[in-house]
Amino acid sequence: MKILMVSMNSIHFQRWTEQLKDTEHEVYWFNVRDGGYSEKLSWVHQIVGWKQKFPNLKGRSFIKKYAAWLYNKLSFLIENNTAKAFEKTLLEVKPDVVHSFVLYISCSPILKVMQKYPNVKWIYSSWGSDLYYFQHKPAYLKNIKNVLPRVNYMFSDCKRDVKLAKKYGFKGELLGVFPGGGGYSISEYDKFILPVNQRKTILIKGYQGRSGRAISLLKAINDLNEKLREFPIVIFGIDKEVENFINQNHLKSKLDLKTFSKAEFLPHMEIIKLMGEALIYIGNSNSDGMPNTLLEAIIMGAFPIQSNPGGATAEIIQHNKNGLLIENCEDVESIKALITEAITNKNMVNNAFDFNQIEVKPKLNRPVITEKVISKYNTIIN
Structure with a gap:
């Protein structure tokens, strides 16, 4: 099975993904924040380097650090659209399933694409404060209610969030409640x-x-x-x-x-x-x-x-x-x-x-x- 992971890089994501090493599954990873290549997941097909339209643009880091408002205002000129980059990856990889980690980071930005291709199966992993904290923020709650009805499967790190997901529109199949990074050595x-x-x-x-x-x-x-x-x-x-x-x-x-x-x-x-x-x-x-x-x-x-x-x-x-x-x-x-x-x-x-x-x-x-x-x-x- 081809699995297309959608996540930012983190130790928990790395540890979870490592569980699939040496299985028959072919694992791809769309790095949603485009944080660069991860040597720790060198066996995974990594989609990186997609974000910047002008990779060698001078002064980018300085402006982003000291004039974030200006960078955000001009971002459409210097950064590729996340949804478009993901759709390109989706069509190239043709995965059997997409697996997104954390709703507001890895589900909301690609929701329109996943709605466009309703036959593509979608797994969502809820971690930490993902639902419990952000349900109290109106803009995030709107995203939660938009995303969850489209999701087909769910992993969670606690039973509490399974109840919250069902409350906000999840009608798919629970795959299980496991620690966010998998088990421990x-x-x-x-x-x-x-x-x-x-x-x-x-x-x-x-x-x-x-x-x-x-x-x-x-x-x-x-x-x-x-x-x-x-x-x-x-x-x-x-x-x-x-x-x-x-x-x-x-x-x-x-x-x-x-x-x-x-x-x-x-x-x-x-x-x-x-x-x-x-x-x-x-x-x-x-x-x-x-x-x-x-x-x-x-x-x-x-x-x-x-x-x-x-x-x-x-x-x-x-x-x-x-x-x-x-x-x-x-x-x-x-x-x-x-x-x-x-x-x-x-x-x-x-x-x-x-x-x-x-x-x-x-x-x-x-x-x-x-x-x-x-x-x-x-x-x-x-």
Whole structure:
């Protein structure tokens, strides 16, 4: 089967696509943002270099960075139309199925083309905040309602978004609920897992921005600084806003605190190693699907405390059993109570480690999920 992927480049897209390597399927990829050739997917037929009408145009990057309004106004003169470029690819490749990842990035721009060719089968993968966050934005909701009735098949990273998709017009076939990047290389990660009694670190995802709510976590640990002095705290992925909060509240003088900024781009395997050493992992956002970092923390044996937007996280965390759920990402007092519970209730943390390693982790193993994903693709051609 010929599969034409439509996506921007990302680690999750790469990991998902790698599941199809060494299968009988012929994989093409229309890089919807035209971010350049990916060596990591060298076995995939990549459609890149389509966007710029004048590839060697001087000053393009400068104008795009410092005068974005001007670049956007003139973009029709210097960039090829995404829909036209995709249609050209569609007619050349003649795929059995088109697979788009993230609605507003990879479905909306090609919708008119897919409507023009109604017999071409279309898969949509919902990730993260794709439906849950953007349903509250009128312009995006309009796109959601236009796209979903045309989609034939759907993968999702959580059951919550399946319900949302049906609410907004999806009447096709659900192919399954799987992690956004497929499964995890458990055999590769196992050597980095420490026993619970050797762990003391609290690991925090430091995202703020549009959906991250790391500052609510930092307010909580600031208030709890007396109780947390014996716990090394590591925060990764911090942006300027979070860094400013840390400095303004002198957190590094109150706590054994180490930070890694987004700009430092901590390699994925380094984050995995940190999770394998962490006693507790905390992630907090106002919107997400099934967070990949949460799943990785569970696999690596860190006790998870995670926000639960729309009930997505509750699909894998049983509150007070194998983790704790943050029901209000802005409620500092409730977050303080959850952290206090985690650092004082050793039985809960020990039992959660055993439960997650024995019951949850095997279900996230990459070979297990890959086999299921490939079988789902195979049903499309039968």
